[in-house]
Amino acid sequence: MSASQDLPTGAFSLRGPYGRRAIGLSVAAAVGGFLFGFDSSVINGAVDSIQHDFALNSVVTGFVVAIALLGCAAGAIIAGNLADRWGRLRVMFLGAIMFFVSSLGSGLAFAVWDLALWRVIGGLGIGIASVVAPAYIAEIAPKQIRGGLASLQQLAITFGIFVALLSDAVLEWSAGTANSPLWLGMDAWRWMFIVGVIPAAVYGILSFTVPESPRYLIAKGRSHEAREIFSRLVPPVDLDKTMTELTNAIEADRANAGVSIRGKALGLQPIVWVGIILSVFQQFVGINVIFYYSTTLWRSVGFAESASFGISVVTGIVNVLVTLIAIFLVDRVGRKPILLTGSVVMTISLGAMAVCFAFGVTGAGGAVTLPAPWGPIALVAANLFVVGFGASWGPLVWVLLGEIFPSRIRGKALGVAAAAQWTANFLITVSFPAMSSWSLPLTYGMYALFALLSFLFVLWRIPETKGMELEQTETLFIRPAKAAAG
Numbered sequence: 376m377s378a379s380q381d382l383p384t385g386a387f388s389l390r391g392p393y394g395r396r397a398i399g400l401s402v403a404a405a406v407g408g409f410l411f412g413f414d415s416s417v418i419n420g421a422v423d424s425i426q427h428d429f430a431l432n433s434v435v436t437g438f439v440v441a442i443a444l445l446g447c448a449a450g451a452i453i454a455g456n457l458a459d460r461w462g463r464l465r466v467m468f469l470g471a472i473m474f475f476v477s478s479l480g481s482g483l484a485f486a487v488w489d490l491a492l493w494r495v496i497g498g499l500g501i502g503i504a505s506v507v508a509p510a511y512i513a514e515i516a517p518k519q520i521r522g523g524l525a526s527l528q529q530l531a532i533t534f535g536i537f538v539a540l541l542s543d544a545v546l547e548w549s550a551g552t553a554n555s556p557l558w559l560g561m562d563a564w565r566w567m568f569i570v571g572v573i574p575a576a577v578y579g580i581l582s583f584t585v586p587e588s589p590r591y592l593i594a595k596g597r598s599h600e601a602r603e604i605f606s607r608l609v610p611p612v613d614l615d616k617t618m619t620e621l622t623n624a625i626e627a628d629r630a631n632a633g634v635s636i637r638g639k640a641l642g643l644q645p646i647v648w649v650g651i652i653l654s655v656f657q658q659f660v661g662i663n664v665i666f667y668y669s670t671t672l673w674r675s676v677g678f679a680e681s682a683s684f685g686i687s688v689v690t691g692i693v694n695v696l697v698t699l700i701a702i703f704l705v706d707r708v709g710r711k712p713i714l715l716t717g718s719v720v721m722t723i724s725l726g727a728m729a730v731c732f733a734f735g736v737t738g739a740g741g742a743v744t745l746p747a748p749w750g751p752i753a754l755v756a757a758n759l760f761v762v763g764f765g766a767s768w769g770p771l772v773w774v775l776l777g778e779i780f781p782s783r784i785r786g787k788a789l790g791v792a793a794a795a796q797w798t799a800n801f802l803i804t805v806s807f808p809a810m811s812s813w814s815l816p817l818t819y820g821m822y823a824l825f826a827l828l829s830f831l832f833v834l835w836r837i838p839e840t841k842g843m844e845l846e847q848t849e850t851l852f853i854r855p856a857k858a859a860a861g
Contacts, residue, residue, distance in 0.1 A: 396607050397515055401524045403585045404511045405531035406578045407467060407504030410474045412535025413571055414497045415443065415663075419687060420543025421564035424554040428562075429487045433808035441804035442491050443498035444797050450502020451793035455510075457503070462595075463511045463588045466503055471579035473500030478571030482561070498797075506793055513777050514590040515608055529770030533698045535574075537691030543567050544684035593618075594625050647788045649836060650776055654796035656829040657772045660721050661822035662764050663800055664807050665690060665757060673754075686754065693758050697765035710771050711839045717767020718830035724760035725823035728753055732815035768829070772796075775837070 418425075418440055426436045450470075458466045477497030484490035509528050516524040547553045550563035557563040589601035589608075602618055609617045643651075673683035704713060731753035736744050745753060780788040810818045 397524065398527075400515050400585055400608075401512045401527050403581045404467070404508045405527045406574070406581055407470060407508040408528040408531030409535035409538070410470070410571075410574055410578055411501045411504050412532035412537075413539040413574060414474055414477065414501055414535075415447075416536040416691075417539040417543065417567050417571060418443075418494075419540060420547055420553055420684060421567050424562060424564035425487075425490070427554060429490075431487060433812055435487070437805045437808035439487060439491055439494065440808075441801045443494040443501065444801035444804060446495040446498020446500075447502040447505065448498075448794040448797035448801070450499040450504075451506050451797055452502075452790050454503040454506035455787070455790045458507050458510065459591070459594070462591050463507055463514075464582050464585065466507050467511075467582040468579055470500040470503040470507070471575050471582060473497060473503070474575035474578065475572050478568050478575060482565040482567075482569035484565075502793070502797060505797075506790060509773055509777055510789075511588050514588045515604075527702070529773055530695070530698045530702060533691075533694040533765060533769065537688070537695050538574075539567075540684075540687045540691040542570055544688050546570075547684050590621060590625065593622055598622070643791075644784070644788075646780060647784070647791060650779060650788055650792035651795040652832060653772050653775060653837075654792045655799040656825060656832065657768050658796055658799035658803055659822070659825040660725065660764065660768070660829065661803055661807075661819070661825075662761075662769070663804055664822075665761060690758055690761055694761050694765045694769075697762045698770055701766045701770045704766075705771060705774060709839045710775060711833060711837055713767045714771055714833045714837065715830060717763045717771075718826055718833065720763030721760055721768070721826035722823055722830065724756045724763060725819050725826055727756040728760070729816045729819035729823055731756065732819060735815060 422436065422440060425431065425439065431439065454466060457469070461469075473496050477493045477500065480493035481490055481497070484493060508531075512524050512528065543553075546557060546563045546566050550557040553564045553567070554562055557566055586604045587600070589604045592598070592601035592604070598618070601621075602614070605614060605617055673686050701713065731745060731749040734746060734749045736746060744750075776789055776792050807818065
């Protein structure tokens, strides 16, 4: 079957051997996303035990949970330069080492300060994976399935979140409570971190089994190696064209190596602000409150510890399933309609949660309970929120960040946008314990407001990019806002 027959049908990923190979490499690279989700969410089941064992107040607890995100921001900033200097695979291996060390160190932590240190190291690994894995996938993905393959990163993240929540629940159920001894005299919450060494080792091994990015090889003058790799990913009729286009693009990037992302719009080019705002909205709707604090949250409104862990696992399953839906739809329906729909669903569900918690009753010791029927309604609304986010803003922001920046500034701009995303995540995560102890209705009302604003921003500023070459998508975003809004 020729490329012209295979690719436009949309079945390239199912019928063509080249598409299958691209998917295989993308899945291997996306294991970094799995570690990203696992490492960032595994603390969910350990929060209360950490707070108890180290006698922390709500502010310090929030800081320990969120401090990994500062490492994520730093890792995202340095990842691009390291990947261009060392290659994608070496940087993937570096991320795997950081995940491994962080998992082991966090499980064996003896004080809050060294737990925070190991969390930062893990955050550096997450930040590296958040940039290198999508870049690698984009560099080997055929344009017809680029959106779907780019979404594999988010699917891997959601699957990592699910496995972390499931692992936490199994360990808690085995020990009786998260703060009870399990193996070798160590509490279950410590093993929640330590099991992370297994996927970290798998990621490290995979970094030695997949081929290097052809783009990196061409940039380093190793064109014959790049051609050999592309021969397994691109039909023969397109091989010369692909090599020529990529070589020309790399030469253009070199010519623009000194180009800055600075501009007149508050110090940055407008397109960079589009990426930053997308990243900030993705986090300011409060999604990671669900994945970092959901077990604590459901305990606070009357669910038993074991039931709270179970609810968190169900939420993780929902997140994985709806991400699969997003992958199926992104190259069929398009980016913009899915983002708009997701914003509507998030606004409604977060508003419902704010209303539910307005009926909360604060008992002795500050514990909050929700009288019937508000507890079940809050639970349904929380999972509806996960559906809205997981099927839209979760995967599609990563897709757009890989599409919107001009090639001359793509690496720098993507690093800045990713750093903004992690910084926003940090602000939401570190503030939630203190804000929730003050007013849960106001907290979820604020998240609902950001969800509404995200709808207006997409409607006004984000054009459709489905099925376009990267060079075409760039022209849409650098036009005046009036044209881009169409």
